[in-house]
Every structure is written in structure tokens, then in C-alpha cells.
Amino acid sequence: MTPGCNRPRPEGFCIWLTGLSGxxxxxxxxxxxASLIRSARxxxxxxxxxxxxxxxxxxxxxxxxxxANVRRIGFVASEIVRHRGVVICAxxxxxxxxxxxxxxxxxxxxxxxxxxxxxxxVCEQRDPKGLYARARRGDIPHFAGLDDPYEPPLHPxxxxxxxxxxxxxNARAVLFRLAEMGFAIDETAYxxxxxxx
Amino acid sequence: MTPGCNRPRPEGFCIWLTGLSGxxxxxxxxxxxASLIRSARxxxxxxxxxxxxxxxxxxxxxxxxxxANVRRIGFVASEIVRHRGVVICAxxxxxxxxxxxxxxxxxxxxxxxxxxxxxxxVCEQRDPKGLYARARRGDIPHFAGLDDPYEPPLHPxxxxxxxxxxxxxNARAVLFRLAEMGFAIDETAYxxxxxxx
Numbered sequence: 001m002t003p004g005c006n007r008p009r010p011e012g013f014c015i016w017l018t019g020l021s022g023x024x025x026x027x028x029x030x031x032x033x034a035s036l037i038r039s040a041r042x043x044x045x046x047x048x049x050x051x052x053x054x055x056x057x058x059x060x061x062x063x064x065x066x067x068a069n070v071r072r073i074g075f076v077a078s079e080i081v082r083h084r085g086v087v088i089c090a091x092x093x094x095x096x097x098x099x100x101x102x103x104x105x106x107x108x109x110x111x112x113x114x115x116x117x118x119x120x121x122v123c124e125q126r127d128p129k130g131l132y133a134r135a136r137r138g139d140i141p142h143f144a145g146l147d148d149p150y151e152p153p154l155h156p157x158x159x160x161x162x163x164x165x166x167x168x169x170n171a172r173a174v175l176f177r178l179a180e181m182g183f184a185i186d187e188t189a190y191x192x193x194x195x196x197x
Numbered sequence: 198m199t200p201g202c203n204r205p206r207p208e209g210f211c212i213w214l215t216g217l218s219g220x221x222x223x224x225x226x227x228x229x230x231a232s233l234i235r236s237a238r239x240x241x242x243x244x245x246x247x248x249x250x251x252x253x254x255x256x257x258x259x260x261x262x263x264x265a266n267v268r269r270i271g272f273v274a275s276e277i278v279r280h281r282g283v284v285i286c287a288x289x290x291x292x293x294x295x296x297x298x299x300x301x302x303x304x305x306x307x308x309x310x311x312x313x314x315x316x317x318x319v320c321e322q323r324d325p326k327g328l329y330a331r332a333r334r335g336d337i338p339h340f341a342g343l344d345d346p347y348e349p350p351l352h353p354x355x356x357x358x359x360x361x362x363x364x365x366x367n368a369r370a371v372l373f374r375l376a377e378m379g380f381a382i383d384e385t386a387y388x389x390x391x392x393x394x
Contacts, residue, residue, distance in 0.1 A: 012280070042280055054272040055252045057265065068254065075251040076273055083209070083239055085280025 010041075010184040012081040014106045015088045015174060018099060018153060019116030020145045021131055022123035024162035024170075025090035028116055031171035033088055039186035044080055046073050047090040063142055067098050074102030081110045094144040096151040112181065114174055115156035120145050122163055157181070207238075207381040209278040211303045212285045212371060215296060215350060216313030217342045218328055219320035221359035221367075222287035225313055228368035230285055236383035241277055243270050244287040260339055264295050271299030278307045291341040293348040309378065311371055312353035317342050319360055354378070 015032060017025040026047050033043045048069070052059070055072050059065040070093045080087040093099050103111040123145070124132040135143035142148040158177045160170045172190055179185040212229060214222040223244050230240045245266070249256070252269050256262040267290045277284040290296050300308040320342070321329040332340035339345040355374045357367045369387055376382040 044276055044279065055269045058255070072252045076276060079241055079273060079277055079282075080280050082241065083277050083280045083282025085276075085282070 010084065011110065012084040013086060013110045013112060013178065013183050014077045014081050015086075015112050015114060015178070016077075016093070016099065016102065017088065017090045017114045017116050018093045018156075019118060020120060020123045020150055021092055021143070022126045022128055023116040023118035024160075024167070025092075025116050027167045028114070028160060028162070028170050028174070029088045029090040031167040032174050035171050035175060035189040036086060036185075039189035041086050041186075044085065044087045045090065046076060046087060048092075051076070051091075061140065061142065063148070066142075067095065070095075070098050071101065071105075074105045077102070078106045081106050092144050092150070094148065094150040096153070099153070112158070112174075112178060113153050113156045114158045114160060115153045116162060117152070117159045118162045207281065208307065209281040210283060210307045210309060210375065210380050211274045211278050212283075212309050212311055212375070213274075213290070213296065213299065214285065214287045214311045214313055215290045215353075216315060217317060217320045217347055218289055218340070219323045219325055220313040220315035221357075221364070222289075222313050224364045225311070225357060225359070225367050225371070226285045226287040228364040229371050232368050232372060232386040233283060233382075236386035238283050238383075241282065241284045242287065243273060243284060245289075248273070248288075258337065258339065260345070263339075264292065267292075267295050268298060268302075271302045274299070275303045278303050289341050289347070291345065291347040293350070296350070309355070309371075309375060310350050310353045311355045311357060312350045313359060314349070314356045315359045 015029075017029055019025050029045050029047065033045050036043045051069060051073050055076065056069045059069050070091055073089050073091055073093075077087045077089050093102070099113065103113070127133060131140060131143070132146070134140050135146050144150040158174055160173065162170065165173075175185050175189050212226075214226055216222050226242050226244065230242050233240045248266060248270050252273065253266045256266050267288055270286050270288055270290075274284045274286050290299070296310065300310070324330060328337060328340070329343070331337050332343050341347040355371055357370065359367065362370075372382050372386050
């Protein structure tokens with residue numbers, strides 16, 4: 001038997017992290033990715049920066065442009081999942097309808113919605129990129145959670161609290177949920193998620 | 198042993214078809230895709246239309262915009278190949294430098310450059326979308342092969358003649374070259390390529 005080939009090729013899936021700016025989406029994405037990578041899976045993380053560099057340069061911050069950006073993330077994610085890859089998307093993706101569109105594009109059975117449920121006040125206090133300060137000064141219009149709506153998921157597959165739990169705890173919660181949903185998650189992934197605390 | 202799992206998971210690769218508008222890139226892409234799909238591989242075809250719909254809506258036809266479009270195809274292709282998928286890109290991609298950039302992004306060992314070498318006069322006579330007629334009238338500026346350069350590959354992995362050979366013959370030539378380069382090509386793929394003649 002060829003080494004490493006004693007089980008069926010695993011299914012692809014998309015972990016879709018939604019939440020306010022500063023909620024901890026990218027930190028969570030990185031922690032989940034680190035665990036999966038060390039358990040020998042290939043993982044792509046698509047966050048706003050990656051996507052704006054590679055497929056959305058030139059898009060602005062109007063509602064239409066931000067929506068187009070989210071849909072493009074969805075398209076790239078759908079292609080990765082089609083080829084049985086693992087992709088983690090970290091995008092504010094404030095509108096329910098657009099997230100639903102991405103879910104349909106990717107395939108509902110391969111889409112895991114994770115709500116990074118950090119309260120606005122906490123996000124604004126963290127303000128890692130100084131965006132809330134700029135938005136409050138009026139420099140960034142249509143800011144999700146301030147003068148533009150953020151529509152939280154009604155039935156997320158996982159909800160995370162980033163104020164009471166570490167990124168590694170949260171990564172482990174996501175991995176457990178994936179396993180519950182039937183995706184092949186190597187046990188070493190959990191161990192690694194906790195050993196990095 | 199799990200059925201279908203008696204060999205290592207195959208490598209991903211990108212078949213990059215370059216050539217003038219009307220040269221037969223999409224027809225060739227479809228024929229190659231059909232053979233690979235029927236031999237049980239998952240294949241994505243990225244052509245100009247797919248990409249303009251999903252990741253490049255809003256890009257125009259300036260040199261910069263068309264170049265950005267080609268690079269975005271390269272980015273999506275690189276992600277598919279990273280996850281060991283098969284992707285066929287059909288894009289005029291007139292500039293050598295941009296194709297080289299895509300080759301680097303995707304990984305030179307997984308990039309197969311196919312020159313769809315149909316003479317300009319033949320492409321213009323076919324003119325399946327009426328683009329040459331419009332370009333000759335001055336409605337489409339910077340048209341590759343007319344008032345903008347098309348830089349043919351200097352060392353393509355495969356060169357195809359679409360005037361003397363059918364799409365299925367050409368598909369088979371591409372599959373043979375892939376096998377020569379060490380990619381796992383199922384023998385049924387050749388059979389199917391010829392049986393569809």
C-alpha cells in the first residue's frame with residue numbers, strides 16, 4: 001500500500017469567519033490554520049488583505065464594492081472546496097444575503113459558518129488598525145457596526161467568544177464542530193491547538 | 198484497502214492555453230477538460246468569461262486592466278494547484294512577462310504552457326464573436342495581434358495547430374505531453390479523447 005494512502009481523500013470544506021472589524025477573525029483563522037497545517041492538511045487563508053491584493057485591487061469601499069469583494073472570496077473558496085481543499089475565509093461579510101450567496105456557491109454541506117461574536121465596544125477598544133477612530137472622525141463611511149449594519153448570523157455553526165477564550169481554545173471549538181459535522185479532522189490537530197496555548 | 202485509494206493522491210497542474218482571440222483556446226480547453234473529467238479528475242476551466250463574471254467584473258480593456266485580469270486568473274489557478282487540483286486556463290495572455298509571472302505564482306513544475314498557434318488570418322476569418330470586425334472598425338482599441346502586440350511563447354511545452362488537427366487530436370497531444378512531464382494521466386483519458394472524434 002502506498003504510504004499515506006490508507007484512507008479516502010478527505011472532503012474539502014470552507015470555514016467562513018464573519019464578525020465586526022477587530023473581532024478577531026484573522027487571529028482565529030491563523031490558529032485554526034496552524035492546527036490543520038500541522039496535522040498535514042493544505043490550508044488557504046483568504047482574508048481581506050490577501051483578496052484585495054490578488055483579486056480585488058481597484059475595488060473601493062462602497063456597499064457594492066465591498067459586496068463584490070465578499071462574493072469574490074466566495075468564488076475562490078468554492079474553487080478550492082471543489083478540488084477538495086480546505087479554505088478559511090476571514091471577512092466581515094456584514095450582510096446575511098451575501099453570506100447565503102457564498103454558502104450556496106460553495107455548497108451548503110461544505111460551508112461552516114463561524115460567528116466571531118465580539119461586542120462592538122470591545123472591537124472598538126482594540127481597534128488594531130485604527131479604523132474605528134477613522135470611521136468616528138468620518139473618514140470611513142459605511143463602516144459595519146457604526147453607520148452601516150452588521151447582520152449577525154441567525155444560526156451559525158459555531159459562535160466564538162474572544163473575550164473569555166484564547167484563540168487556541170476557539171480554534172479547538174471550530175475543529176470539534178468540523179468533526180461533529182463529519183469532516184475528517186486528525187486528532188493531532190486538537191492536541192496542537194492546545195499545545196500552542 | 199479503501200477503493201480508489203491504491204495510489205498517491207495525484208499532483209495538481211495548470212494547463213495554460215495562450216493564443217490570439219479566435220485561435221481555439223476555449224475549444225481546446227473543453228476537449229482536454231472532457232477527457233480528464235471522464236477519467237475521473239475534477240477540472241476547472243477558467244476562461245475570460247468565467248473570470249470576468251466572478252472576479253473581474255468592472256475591469257475594462259486597457260492594457261493594465263487586461264493584465265490584471267490575467268494575473269487574477271493566475272492567482273485562482275495557483276490556489277487550485279496548491280490544493281492538488283487541475284485547472285485549465287484559456288486566456289489570450291498576450292504578454293510574455295505576465296505569463297511568466299503566472300508561471301512563477303503557480304509553480305514552474307506545475308505549469309504547462311500550451312501555445313494555440315493559429316495564424317492571425319485564420320483567427321480573423323473565424324471571428325466567432327465578431328471582435329476582429331469591431332476592432333478593425335476601431336471599436337476595440339489595443340486588440341492583441343492588430344494594434345497591440347501578441348508575444349508568442351518562445352519555448353511552449355506544446356504547440357497546437359488548429360487548422361490541420363481536430364480539437365480531440367490536440368487534446369490528446371496535450372495529455373501525452375502532461376504524461377511525459379510526469380503527471381498522472383489515466384489511459385482512459387486518451388481513449389476518450391479519440392473516441393469523441
